[in-house]
Amino acid sequence: MTEPVDILIVGAGPAGMAAAVAASGSSRHVILIDDNAAAGGQVWRNFTAQNTRDYPGAKALADLNTRLRNTNVEVRCATRVVGQPAANVLRVEDDQGAGDLAYRHLILATGARERFLPFPGWTLPGVMGAGGLQALVKSGLSIQGKRVVVAGSGPLLPAVAASLAKHSAHVLGIFEQAPLACLMRFALTLAAHPGKFLEGLRYRSATLAAPYRTSSWVTRAHGNHRLQSVTVSVNGAQRELACDYLACGFHLVPNLELSRLLGCTIDNIYVRVDANQKSSVPHIYCAGELTGIGGLEKAFCEGEIAGLVCAGKSAAHLFDRRNRHARFARQLDTAFAMRRDLAQLADPDTLICRCEDVPRRAVETCHNWREAKLHTRCGMGPCQGRVCGPATELLFGWTNDSVRPPLTPARVRTLANACAAAQSRKISEDSR
Amino acid sequence: MITLRVNGQAIRVPAGASVAAAILQAGVPSRTSVTGEPRTALCGMGICEECRATINGKRHARSCQRIATEGMEILTG
Numbered sequence: 001m002t003e004p005v006d007i008l009i010v011g012a013g014p015a016g017m018a019a020a021v022a023a024s025g026s027s028r029h030v031i032l033i034d035d036n037a038a039a040g041g042q043v044w045r046n047f048t049a050q051n052t053r054d055y056p057g058a059k060a061l062a063d064l065n066t067r068l069r070n071t072n073v074e075v076r077c078a079t080r081v082v083g084q085p086a087a088n089v090l091r092v093e094d095d096q097g098a099g100d101l102a103y104r105h106l107i108l109a110t111g112a113r114e115r116f117l118p119f120p121g122w123t124l125p126g127v128m129g130a131g132g133l134q135a136l137v138k139s140g141l142s143i144q145g146k147r148v149v150v151a152g153s154g155p156l157l158p159a160v161a162a163s164l165a166k167h168s169a170h171v172l173g174i175f176e177q178a179p180l181a182c183l184m185r186f187a188l189t190l191a192a193h194p195g196k197f198l199e200g201l202r203y204r205s206a207t208l209a210a211p212y213r214t215s216s217w218v219t220r221a222h223g224n225h226r227l228q229s230v231t232v233s234v235n236g237a238q239r240e241l242a243c244d245y246l247a248c249g250f251h252l253v254p255n256l257e258l259s260r261l262l263g264c265t266i267d268n269i270y271v272r273v274d275a276n277q278k279s280s281v282p283h284i285y286c287a288g289e290l291t292g293i294g295g296l297e298k299a300f301c302e303g304e305i306a307g308l309v310c311a312g313k314s315a316a317h318l319f320d321r322r323n324r325h326a327r328f329a330r331q332l333d334t335a336f337a338m339r340r341d342l343a344q345l346a347d348p349d350t351l352i353c354r355c356e357d358v359p360r361r362a363v364e365t366c367h368n369w370r371e372a373k374l375h376t377r378c379g380m381g382p383c384q385g386r387v388c389g390p391a392t393e394l395l396f397g398w399t400n401d402s403v404r405p406p407l408t409p410a411r412v413r414t415l416a417n418a419c420a421a422a423q424s425r426k427i428s429e430d431s432r
Numbered sequence: 433m434i435t436l437r438v439n440g441q442a443i444r445v446p447a448g449a450s451v452a453a454a455i456l457q458a459g460v461p462s463r464t465s466v467t468g469e470p471r472t473a474l475c476g477m478g479i480c481e482e483c484r485a486t487i488n489g490k491r492h493a494r495s496c497q498r499i500a501t502e503g504m505e506i507l508t509g
Contacts, residue, residue: 035478037450037499042477046448078497113479125461125472135476139496140449141456225470255479354474355481357467382481382492387474409481409492 004088004102005031007310010081010258011109013041014057014296015288015303017064019107022307024071031101032073033092035080035408039068041111042131043296045138056159056199057296081258083405085419088283098414105283105310108259108271109303112289114152114249115338115390118352118360119345120220122248126227130160130249137167144168146244149230150210151175151218154251154336155200155295161210162203164247171207172241175216175232177250178336183214186335193328195297219345221246251336253390254290260403275319277306285310294329301325343395352395353388355381360395369398382409436504445500452476452483452496455508462495462508 007023009016012034020032032039040047044055052062068075079094089102114129121127128136130152137143148169150161153176161171176183190197204212216234221227229242254270265272265280270292277285285306288299301322305315346352348361356377366372369392372379378392379385379400384407389400406415433444436451438458445454452473455462461470462483473483478497486507487493495506 036497113475113477116474116480123465123469123471125470128473129475132474132476132480136450136453136456136473136496139453139476140446140500141453354465354471357465357469382484383479386479 003029004104005029006103007031007105007107007307008090008101008103009033009107009109009307010090011041011111011288012036012039012075012077013109013111013288013299014043014060014064015109015111015299015306016041016107017068018300018303019109019285019287019307019310020073020075021064021067021071022304022313023107023311024073024307025311028311030071030073031076033076033079033081033101035078037078039075039077041299042135045135057300060296060300080408080410082407082410082414084261089419091414091417091419093410093414098411098417100417100419103283105285106262107277107285107287107303107306107310108262108264108279108290109286109288109299109306110255110258110290111299112252112254112293113386114156115251115253115394116248116387117250117338117342117345117391117394118350118388119218120347120350121222121227121230123351123354124221124223124227125225126223126244127221127246127248130247131156131252132249133245133247134160134163137164137169142167143245145170147172147242148245148247149173149175149218149232149241149243150247151216151230151232152247152249152251153177153338154249155332156249156252158200158203158207158212160247161207165207165210169245171210172243173210173232174207174212175218175234176212176214177217177339177342178214179339180214182335182337186331189328189331192324196295196328217342217345218246218248250338250342251332252289252293254293255386256290257384257386257403257407259284259286259290260401261405261407266401276309276315277302278309292326292329293332294325295332298322298325298329338394346395352391353378353381353385355383355387358388363392364396369400370402372398373402384408434500434502436500436502436506438506439508449500450496451485451487451493451498451500451504451506454500455483455485455495455506458508460508464509 287302308315474480
């Protein structure tokens, strides 16, 4: 059996990269894995050594990138965690095949995804996540001259609009579901985070031509096989806007699947961690969006703490800063809380589960998530409820806490492999 | 720029672009849903599975997580 990795980190966004750099050093074996094609996570997607200046947290990114390359951290991209074949072992799959990674310490930095909410027409080609469209543009999609409506909720919307405008899209408007009063209260708290305030101003100034409307949301997307227009409700008044793309996401939800599979205690919707970012499971630490949606600085700070602690060092000097970021995360949740009106957007024929094409009519006769899975196949498709799970939480108040391996669709060969680590452990036990 | 083929159609994308970006550029759906609806990428980050396509003969590949390479053959639908 191969020796366990000293520190295994899942997720190579800001939290994972910071953790890897902090954990590296002396002869420690550190492996950083990520399912995307390159490190950087979503916020630093497709960065190169030459373009770090174009990203938020540019200085931190440039610094981390240099330090990461000068350490002995092994970075494995395009690698997904499929399951846990034995205690302290993760099974991973990449394009070539599968393997097991045994670890002494594990840091989970699996980040967040957008919350998608169903409304009539949301499955039409051209309707995408807000972060989704931004990710695709960062990944080479040309959006020049395209008419884009940005909608949903959260601080990501102005950032996405600014980024699309920079790529010469014609942003028709930003429609935020939260009421103005909530955002004003939130803006006052930004006094404690001048950096974030300035960032917000920068985004806003980049898209001054596009109106920013509060208490507003898309009620319907229209088109025949392809998006042609959307109806938006702006403070109660309906308006139709012709567009090529709708970039629509309702704030973020943490990617909890792996934490749940490994048994980490979840408080409400986030993983519970102590001051050292340690979860309820021995040797497992969590950093970044998993512990609260707080963005880049929080992720960076928590990753560094987890990395230092796993390397046997003290991280107490970072606690105050982390706590400040954690408070900011809670303020974000309050400011961008989902209004109940959004639960009524889907009509009986609107699909709730996009993988299995299950309409609201079928799902809402069920009493809970499990029943919906068994009776309608809602949440049983390839995304395993990652999209419809958070939607049904809002629509029906269900909790989607059942996670089973494989965590993502995997090759049969990956699943059939015996666990080398478990086998060799058994042999050594037998020979004892 | 690199050139790949989406359902036989030559598509040019910048080096480093994802296959999902190339499929969107081609203006075709990446997959057909179980009831026959056309779908394209939703999340762009390997979560939603809507961008799955056949890449160089390998079916059900998440195209948003694959970097386009010269001469790649993509089949959608």
